[in-house]
Amino acid sequence: MEQLTASMPLIVFVMIGTVAVASSILVVAMRNPVHSALFLLLTFLCVAVLFVMQKAEFVGAVQVLVYAGGIMVLFLFVVMLINVRHLPDERVLSNFWKGGFLVGLAVFALFVTMVRPGVYHDENPNKSKLSTVRDRVAINSTKNPGRLGHKRITRHNVNSEAVANALYTDYLVPFEVASLFLLVAMIGAIVIGKRELSAVEEETAPDYMLARVETEREIKEAMSA
Amino acid sequence: MPEIDAWLMLSGTIFTVGLVGVIIRRNMITVLMCIELMLNAVNINLVAFSHRLGSLEGQVFTIFIITVAAGEAAVGLAIIIQLYRLRSSINVDEARELNG
Numbered sequence: 001m002e003q004l005t006a007s008m009p010l011i012v013f014v015m016i017g018t019v020a021v022a023s024s025i026l027v028v029a030m031r032n033p034v035h036s037a038l039f040l041l042l043t044f045l046c047v048a049v050l051f052v053m054q055k056a057e058f059v060g061a062v063q064v065l066v067y068a069g070g071i072m073v074l075f076l077f078v079v080m081l082i083n084v085r086h087l088p089d090e091r092v093l094s095n096f097w098k099g100g101f102l103v104g105l106a107v108f109a110l111f112v113t114m115v116r117p118g119v120y121h122d123e124n125p126n127k128s129k130l131s132t133v134r135d136r137v138a139i140n141s142t143k144n145p146g147r148l149g150h151k152r153i154t155r156h157n158v159n160s161e162a163v164a165n166a167l168y169t170d171y172l173v174p175f176e177v178a179s180l181f182l183l184v185a186m187i188g189a190i191v192i193g194k195r196e197l198s199a200v201e202e203e204t205a206p207d208y209m210l211a212r213v214e215t216e217r218e219i220k221e222a223m224s225a
Numbered sequence: 226m227p228e229i230d231a232w233l234m235l236s237g238t239i240f241t242v243g244l245v246g247v248i249i250r251r252n253m254i255t256v257l258m259c260i261e262l263m264l265n266a267v268n269i270n271l272v273a274f275s276h277r278l279g280s281l282e283g284q285v286f287t288i289f290i291i292t293v294a295a296g297e298a299a300v301g302l303a304i305i306i307q308l309y310r311l312r313s314s315i316n317v318d319e320a321r322e323l324n325g
Contacts, residue, residue: 009226017235024239024262028246033254040258043239047265051287054232054276059287063268066291071261071298078302079254082309093249094318100248104241111237120229120277130279166281167288178292185296193303195310206313 009053016053020046033079037072044068055130058160131159232273240266253308253315257301264294 023042030036044067051060094100133155141149155161167175239262246259268287275283309315 013227013231017231021235021238021242024242027258027262028242028250028255033252033258036255036258040261043262044265047269050232050235050269051272053226054272056272056275056284056287059268059272059284059291062288062291066295067261067265071295074298074302075254075258078306081306082254082315094251097249100245103248104245107244108237108241111234111241115230115233115237117228117230120233130276130281130284162281163284163288166285171285174289178289182292182296185299189299189303192300193306206310208313209310 012053013050016046016049020050034076037075037079040075041068041072044072055159057131058163061160131157131162133158133161133165229273229277232269236266236269236273238266239263239269251317253305253317253320254302256317257298257305260301261294261298264290 020043023039023046026039027036027043030039044063048060048063048068051057051063135153135155136150137153138148139151141147143149243259243262243266246262247256250256250259268290271283271287271290273283275281275287305315308320312319
């Protein structure tokens, strides 16, 4: 029983890792983008489990919220918006798929040669920092009553708090830059995705769009008449 | 707990799958999904080293990478929608007006 408990992380790692790799291969292999998106969701969830295994609970939660919640919804929205069945796209592989497999093989061989067993061997693991916070809290001083004193306390198993400490002290400037980046990305996505028909666009616009504009115009005329 | 080599190999495998997908697929949405796969593989790597070294930097970087991935997905999908409106196609090989 003890042996089983000791080898449990390895079993979970092998299972979740196999599912992650298999579903990532299926993301590439599926013809239908909806299926690809669903397998991508499975991969994200498996990776979240792997994060939690490595004492990165907060990152795991962010992975589930942002990737599985936000980005996947965005992908599925676009896949549904673009009606894939009506695309005249019979060939799935691009013209240089042989080169692609060759590059993949080369990169994988590079990884295998770089990550030999024991290269990054763990002699003296120190995992205390990952989920421990040291604080000074104000208390009523025992020596001189009526004045405030300090007490040092250490809390364990608080990964989110440790990450927040690092994020809001050492990495405050990158954090603010990231918020600015998100604002710019949002404005950019809105501006790029906006639909307007100028005179030039009307020439190059596909038929279905012109038909829709025509219908809207007819409806407007019928309403005003 | 598995050694760090196992984590690195897992992340390398997922990264390779994503890279091959970016090169061989023609559907733009799938290509974007493969880029997300590669970013995720890098995240596994960073978190594994954070665990190995007992330092929080890897996790902080992972959070920043997730942020950038969200922005990239939003802008990329907006570009794909706009391209689809112009061309009625999301084929990578057909969007080659910018080549020299």
